[in-house]
Amino acid sequence: MSSTEADCLFCKIVLGDIPSTPVYETGLTYAFxxxxxxxxxxxxxxxxxxxxxxxxxxxxxxxxLAEVMLAGVEVAKQEGIDESGYRMVFNTGPDAGRTVFHAHLHVLGGEQLGLFGRPYRTG
Incomplete structure (x- = not known):
């Protein structure tokens, strides 16, 4: 593991080599x-x-990891979805649909979100 990876999309975004729309940042995290x-x-x-x-x-x-989660909470507050509700998700591994190989937390909200995963089944 290195501090950045030359071919990593999110490392390039963090470094400013690829443009992004920043939302929140700390010395350890970047949200866009x-x-x-x-x-x-x-x-x-x-x-x-x-x-x-x-x-x-x-x-x-x-x-x-805790700092990333705390940044997610701050994003929710800043975006005004902390009261109405939001979802925070990490996709890890191929079955989760991960497409970028740099740890990242999704913060989703601002509307009624659908059910998560498979519908509830009995028996």
Whole structure:
């Protein structure tokens, strides 16, 4: 693991090499609007340091994982969805639909979100 990866899309965004629309940032995290929004509000929160996914981040730097989560809460407050409700999601591994190999938290809200995962089944 290095602080940044030359071929990583989100590392390039954090460095400013690829433009983004910033929403919130700290010395350890950077939050920006998702260009393929899946809800009225869809913000990605990334650690500035490169970690492949949330599992690696949790294992190698749990304090930074907590900072990413706290940044997600601040994004929700700043975007005005903290009272109405929001969803925070990490996609880890191929079955989750992960497409960028840099740990990132999705913060979604601003509208009624659909059910998450499969519908409830009995029996």
């Amino acid at each position: 609007r998702d260009i393929n929004a899946q809800a009225e509000i869809h913000v990605l929160v990334v650690p500035r340091q490169h970690y492949e996914d949330a599992a690696v981040l949790a294992s190698e730097d749990p304090a930074l």
